[in-house]
Amino acid sequence: MTLLQTEQLTKQFGGLTAVDEVNMEVEQGEGVSLIGPNGAGKSTFINLVTRRLEPSHGDISFKGESIVGMDPHQVVQEGMSKSFQTASIFPELSVKENATIAALAAEHGSFRFNFFRHRNSYPAVDELADDVLRSVGLYGEREAQADSLDYGNKRRLELGIALAAEPDMLLMDEPTAGMSPDETQSTVDLIKRVKEELDLTFLLVEHDMEIVFDISDRIVVLNRGSVIAAGTPEEVQNDPAVQEAYLGGVEE
């Protein structure tokens, strides 16, 4: 089953075409990476998919339904959650509360009018938040203030928040940016494990080629807004167009 599909997706900023008629698909259960040199249009593509930017033309559909015109929170409710490039957490709340917020949205929808019972009387929410904290390895620190975690753990929490939204598909924007080699390795292991445990579909944007080739089932290469190659890691690695884009004439 195709989860995410873009058709002729285009975004122009004035005279600059950042994303140029991109057709791409992500199948259920697949781990897809989006790579490309700086300025290739990766971030713009992600922002189009998460509804932070309006496409100039073209269509994006999720689970067979067009999401153009939806608000970001509606897209998340449809099952597409996002992990940010920086540790986007709720700093002054506890680690547990951070996860609880996403779990509330997952269990009770984007808004509930009648939400006045004591917070302890929503056991499903509580359980989901605990489960997620266990799977990202932060259960022991659930009482700590999120701001007091080190950077690597903040990114783990960030990922946990994205997972607590119970996504069918997870978008990850450079999940290891700014991490030490150790933290990077443990995050990669975490992503692999979560993918297996939850049969998670993901779309990853990442600069670190080692990670990309390690965890992706399929790789899509963007250059100057267009898809120049797509396929398994081996196919992409040996593609002359990819080598050209990365090794020659990258000055933009």
Place this chain on the structure above:
Amino acid sequence: MSDEPRDATPTAAAEADPDVSDELGDRLSRFREREISTVLITVVGVLVFPFIFNNFLDGYTQLATLMLIWGIFAIGFDILLGYTGLLSFGHAVFWGGAAYAAGIFSASVSSQPLLVLLAGTAFAVLLAWVVGFLSLRRGGIYFAILTLTFGQMAFYLAASPLAFLTNGENGFTSVTIGPLLGVIDLHGGVPFPLSIAVDNMLYVFVAAVTVLSVAMANRILHSPYGTVFRAIRENERRAEFVGLHVWRYKLMAFVISAAFAGIAGSLFAIEGNYVPLESLYWTESGAIVIMTVLGGVGSLFGPLFGAGLYLYIENIVSGFETLGPFWHLILGIVFVVAVVVFPDGIWGGVEYLRDKVTGGDES
């Protein structure tokens, strides 16, 4: 105890009751967690307060009543400012609006205090839905300016185009308040057991509404709403990207805070038997911001203390022979000192001291 099965040995009983071996601090914090504790603390507080205030602080019951009324207003305002992180500069529109609605209702529909209270509050809630709908379109400073604009619009509307309803600059003078539930005269004395603590039925009525308001605010802040509000304050974009309809929750926070302002505004009309035009003026919107920040944003009881201190300086200190004329200056200095020394307000300072005391004897 005699009904318990015989195998409930002392060891088992001790295990089932973890309180036994607890530190004082732990026990205190568990007591504070319970909803009923909050209510009990408030009940004791409002009963003891006028006694201390009248006997030791040069106070009088009418001012104590006003302090509670403004305290309710501040508790609601803190749900918006302290918990959701939205600064409204136009909350006088709900305070004064509710006071006018309550006053007009009492003069032309029913003088039943409970119905008057309900009418004023309902008006504030409806008004908040409209004002919130329009001003929450923009964030940050634009939101503050928009709310200020709505507040000033309401002031000028009440001053002249609607003067046939509001009595314009003279204020609404025809407030008529009947006996509570048809029997209890609000301006009469208090029956024996209560009379030890308070001397005035109106205070008892306002105190009861205060306790209810604290209980409601406590419940809201401990419900998922409280969690979501704080999430919006901390990181609005993240809240949106976990799938929450942030805008609707902000509107709810706005309406809830206006409901408290409405309760307080209606009580203000009931208490004074009069609604001054100034109740809609922007200085009232400013006063509630100062009270809330002074007491401590993001705490349940802080705003009550902030309101009390503000009114104390405005009414008592202003009467002191030498310092009196400088009460505005004193208020300013107290505000600056409080904000610098206790960034979390007076209540934040109290909590800090309490943690030092109860946490000090651990090690």
